[in-house]
Amino acid sequence: MIAEQLAANIIYGLLLGGVYGLATMGLSLIFGVLRVVNVGHGAFIMVGAFTAFWMFTLYSIPPLASIVVAVIVGLAMGFVVFMTIIRRLLDAPELSTLLATFGIGVFIEELSKFFWGPDYVGYSWDIGGISLPFTELPFTKLYAFGSSIVIAALLYVWFSRTKLGKAIRAVVEDKEGAMVCGINVNMVYALSFAIGIALTVTSGVLVTLFTPVGINVYMGGDYTLKAFVIAVLGGLGSPWGAFYAGFIFGLLENGSYTLLGLIPGVEPFGLTRFVSFTALLLILLLKPTGLLGGE
């Protein structure tokens, strides 16, 4: 009985972790390359969620296909935001970029509210699922998980095989050196920021595959918080670390539930967050740079 529930929760935790991972990669990438902390992270996730919602309700485009739309929307948004705001702040003190990205987040949320209203919306893409003896696994969640892995893998290949990807890594390692070698650092910055935002918007689509209801202009806040924890857990600035940390976070959140439930007199759900944050503290105590963090 307990074993069955534990198994179910671990599977769900893994699936959720995959989505968390992708939802954090963009944040880590932007920090790693530009040293900018994107406090408006959640707003871009929200844009992705609405992309999936509108594509589905207006044009009946399945959310999986919306990923392509989300990537384009994200690249465009990232590029515009970089050119208009972030570019001017690259050499400014950290607080300026923090405030600027916070402002961007609020701006996007309020603009979305103006156009889309404050209501909670959702969609129903019922495509069945797999019936396991101890739980049901909807295909939508499996797709979300699969897409997350595929996108992360594609990004990995792009980073390690292509010239542009290598240029980005060079800038991360040594900005001056990269400049000397003729790499257009500003272009690398623009590209990284755009890719980071595109990843984030895409993860918004995956979030709705996992939870197709409760889509709202202010939904991003919770994800921002989780993304920061995961990013730190994985070593800020390391997209791959963030991806792995996402799994750990998902597992801790869902997996610990069954075990906590064995303690009499506690509300296990409220405690799962406590457990995840305690794990974060412990990991930081043992390895202050995070799981895959360098220096």
Place this chain on the structure above:
Amino acid sequence: MRKKVFVLVLVGFVLFFAGCAQQPEEKPTTTTPAATPTGPKEETLYFGAPISLSGKFAKEGQMSLWGMQVAAQWINENGGIKVGNKVYKVEIKYYDDESKKESVQSLIERLATVDKVKFILAPYSSGLTMAAAPIAEKYGVLMNSHGGASDYIFEQGYYYVVQTLSPASKYQTGFLDMVKTLDPDAKRLALVYEDKEFSRAVHQAAKEYAEKLGFEIVYEKTYPAGTTDLSPILNELKAANPDVLIGGGHFADGQLLAQQLAELNINIKAISILVAPSLPAFYEALGTKAEGISAPAQWETGVKYSPEVAEKLGVEWYGPTQEEFIKMFKDLAGEDAEPSYHVAEAAAAVLSYAKAIEKAQSTDVDRVREAMNDLEFMCVYGMWSIDPETGKQVGHDMVIIQWQNEEKKIVWPESAANAKPCYPMPTWDEKAEGKTCGS
């Protein structure tokens, strides 16, 4: 020079605000000497209200205001409030409280001291009503809660605070009554709700009530606010195999609860979720999965409360009929507007003041408060009567709505229902094949 200008501006400001504060004092007695000299003396009676016209409750606040104005208009068009040889016309004196506790408190103070209003309509939400209550009590003005459901407000020993809407403790009890009547064998009850003050209050009270009715609590768990995945709880719930489920908290989590029950294919005979199913967005997001899911509501367009129902129950009817009410609301709010339950709640609060003042034959606060103790009447919102001790609303019943064939139907109590309950609700598989509660 600059200093002088500054001082001048400052003095101007002070004068301006002092002037504003004085203004209402000119008003209260607008006698109409043109009327027949032997006829009753006509006066204006002000009901004061802090209303959230901006901030997070702006939507609910606006609806409440419309409700108050509709009720006041109806009273004035139907002879006003008769006290002795005087006839009072009702007017609502309101200020925007910006959905903030601090402004609510200073506005109550202002209404009580500057505007000399004796009858106050509480602000929207339990939080703001809670903030307003001690101030009203301090100045000895009557306050009528139409948007604060929390039982806690009425357990502080305030004498001048009364309630028009059903308290939180009654939210899920009607549903349990309904299930008990429909199927006395459905005994296994599960509770899954948000870990927030309001939903806790609702479900703790419901649990006690359920035990009295003979339900067996087979599962009870809460989840934190902002949860986006309920699967750990629901995997457990499935093993508990309940007949009936009550739960929820706010909109997003209620929607999530229904969605994940469907995903995990957990079939339950009857489900009642707080808040979420009462909004059309619930059906828009879930489609046929929403069929058969119920929710408690303070009021719904289409309830059958009417002068005839009142007569059958042997209580007095007061106020506009539902058709009149909706028409007056639309004249005020616009043709496309639909009245939410906030409108009916606020209207009922105004009507209860009018009725109590007439019963007391006085506008003295203490005498009106006393008259309220055994006041009982029915209006468009349903029954109105309070517990003399606490001021809590006891007469009004929550209505239970249920999604049937893409429509929100009222299924309980029988005196308000416009459809039969759909029980047991179709299974998730049946719903996926397109079966609805009507087919």
